[in-house]
Amino acid sequence: MTIPFEPTVAGVSVNVHLILEYLAFFVAFRYYLYLRRKSSDHLSSSTRLTIILGATLGALAGSRIMGFMENPVFDYSVDGLIHLLNVKTIMGGLFGGLLGVEIAKWKIGEKRSSGDLFTLPIILGIFIGRIGCFLAGTNEFTYGTETSFFAAMDLGDGMLRHPIALYEILYLAIIFIVFTRLAKQDKLESGVLFQWFMLSYFGFRFLIEFIKPNIFYTLGLSSIQWLCIICFVYYRRTFVKLLKYAY
Incomplete structure (x- = not known):
């Protein structure tokens, strides 16, 4: 199998990344419904629907805004407009979704x-989506800088690079196992599971940005790293409590 992986079925090129992206949304939502049926949710169905709507709208806006901020170049052509409408990033989606929920x-x-009820489905959804990102190779900006590291791979441009999507897949698998066990603990304060996930994932992404071939920086940090800092400021009290808990 070569990367980018673009199989042809009946003479038609299949966009595996797009298929896995939609599959991620479907599986994550079905998993959420499964967990909600198993749990004693303290929120009504109408409240949950309002929250989901707020999260969806916030995620849609946030993913597009941060996607543009990663590469803030725009030309006033049809292709430029199409590109602007298609750029997105999960980081903006997560934080935008968080703000959308709070507003709702x-x-x-x-x-x-x-x-809390959304935490595990979100991790699972990102995991599936990142498989698509890995298979897309250099067609998606989820690849790393050139390296001689033992895990380096040719992702489609003939250069050995950090397979950042694979690193993230491994990390997501680990935290899914950890958070599944944490979710079974009744002693956790309500809401803290999701907050821990946000801090752990945004912390990971802050570090991984250092091995991405970013071009646009502000004070030496990428737009994603600044968003990670904003997230840590937003959850500063939880972060301090987490450090005390770990200690």
């Missing part, structure tokens, strides 16, 4: 935590 909860007067 504020509008309906809901103050209880709602993120």
